[in-house]
Amino acid sequence: MRRMALGTGLALLLAACGGGGPSGTQVQVTLVDGLDNPIQATAAAYRAGSGPFQALHPTGPGQYRFTVPSGENRYTVVFRCPSFGTLASQVQAVSYELTLAEATSFKARCPLAYAGPEANLNQTNDNTSGQDFAGGWGQAYSATSLGAPLLDEGGDGQVNDLPNPFRVPVGPNREVAIFGQIGTTYYFGRALVNVASTTTGIPPIAVSPVGTSFATTQPVLAFFLGKEVRIPLGTGMSFPKPTADPGDLYELANFGPSQGRLRRVPGNALGSPVNTALPSLSFSPSVPTPSAGSLPTFQGLTASGFAGTSPLKGYLLALSWTGASWEHLVGQGALGAATSYALPDPTGVAGLEALKPTSGDAVNWQAVALGMDQALGQVLGARPIPQGLVPFEVLNRHLPLDLEAIGASGSYTQP
Incomplete structure (x- = not known):
């Protein structure tokens, strides 16, 4: 196993606004591009609990609804993303396994998608x-x-x-x-x-x-986030402060070899210096080579060391192989006390058959543990950033946040 830079793995974090509720309630997911324009999935599926996957069809532009029946409080939903430009020959998928308490209504974003005029x-x-x-x-x-x-x-x-x-x-x-x-x-x-x-x-x-500036306690990559624009302020510990508007955010990213911290601070609450110290986290997942025709199981999902104000909220899991990538978020509530997790297999649904490597494919895997000071249903929440710092462009656009993460990666050859 090798450690990863968090850039690619965290790109799993997609936008939604959360809710919670008892079993038997409807779940609604809106598939959007970076400007909140609804887009249609090439194919989609869902399942309640550990039941079989069923095809999921839109009820309106980008709108997908299904019901988790009484007696179940967990669901999985999978989208195969539409193709855009140079991505036309690629297979991309995003998926989530969550409890009703973690989210019942959210927006999912396909990576790199922009469909508006x-x-x-x-x-x-x-x-x-x-x-x-x-x-x-x-x-x-x-x-x-x-x-x-x-x-x-x-x-x-x-x-x-x-x-x-x-x-x-x-x-x-x-x-x-x-x-x-x-x-x-x-x-x-x-x-x-x-x-x-x-x-x-x-x-x-x-x-x-620009008449004011601010400082950080450690070197970071800093950005100014306006209503729609995202302006790089540079790398270091001292930066210009274009505005103090409470509707603007300052994004401060500190990356180590395997750990990272992302802070988003409103313009009117930006102190100086801003604490950007890296956390001290522990995480050692592994992915054994699966059997022929199977998807892998992620083991060792027992991350620890998160700050009390930013507890563990879930794991972002990814596979990539020639011409394909798949990003999956499993909430800590859905995982429960388990420390291993088999990637769900929706390939029996028409249009999703390609979401499985074939024999001889070189498969790369990534796993990222996430702690944050906001509820998962809020972070998976609103309008994402059109062009952002991968992997953070897909987070809730207007949400102040303190996020801690640690990741690992590896590879295997599909039998």
Whole structure:
């Protein structure tokens, strides 16, 4: 077994808003892209308890509902993700095994999926930035354009124009932001604009110097999270603070060889320094080579050492092989006292047959234990981030959070 960097394994964490309830209640799952647009799964299935999987069909755009019958309090739901662009030849799946107490209504996100229309803001010499970044650097951000360098398109010596490829999702109140630096001074500005598919330009954005900063106790990778944009602030222990708006979050990620900590702090609650110390966790899972035609069993699911304020909430388990990847979340409530877990097999349902490696495939596995200061049903919760720090882009977009994690990985050859 080898330890893993948490980047890929944590990409399992998908968005939902939780509920709880007695047996016999309906479970509703909405499959969305990064901008909350509903998308249709290629195929889906569910089961109650340890019963057989049944095909699950949408009841509306991205809407999937099923009932956990009386006497059961646990369910599993599986989605084969639709294909997008270069992913057309890939098989991707996301799945969850949870109790009714952990969640009865949530949003699931397919990794990398974005299905909504965009507008290309390609006016020449648009002067969108109210600040000229000649002598420094400036970048523009939207939900789907991450750090496009500002240019001098008019030959007037002013670096304040959006590049022609800059794109913004269509819709009302789309966020466009400018961030940059001249000398030692940072600059920031943003606007909420209404965007149609035919929009090619927007009014100038007022950009002002950033007058405050904050520090962390350990080096981190820091991001500013606005309404839709995600702006990297750099790596280190000192960062500019573009705003103190309570609706904005500052994302601080500290990764060790196998452990990690993610903090999201509201702008109006960002102290200095922010405690970003890594936890001291223990986790040694293993995955024996399964028998021919079978999916694997994860063993040693006994992570420990989480802070009392961020207790263990579940395990993220993943398989990948040539042309396929599968990400599965099992809640601690669903796992109970068990320390081993057989990955559920939905391949008897039409459309999900490919969710099993074939003989000779080299299979990589990953397991990540998660502790957090929020209920699982809240973290699996609302609008995710369109383009984020893998693996955290799929977390509840507007939720302050202190998350601790430890992961491990390995491989085997499918018999």
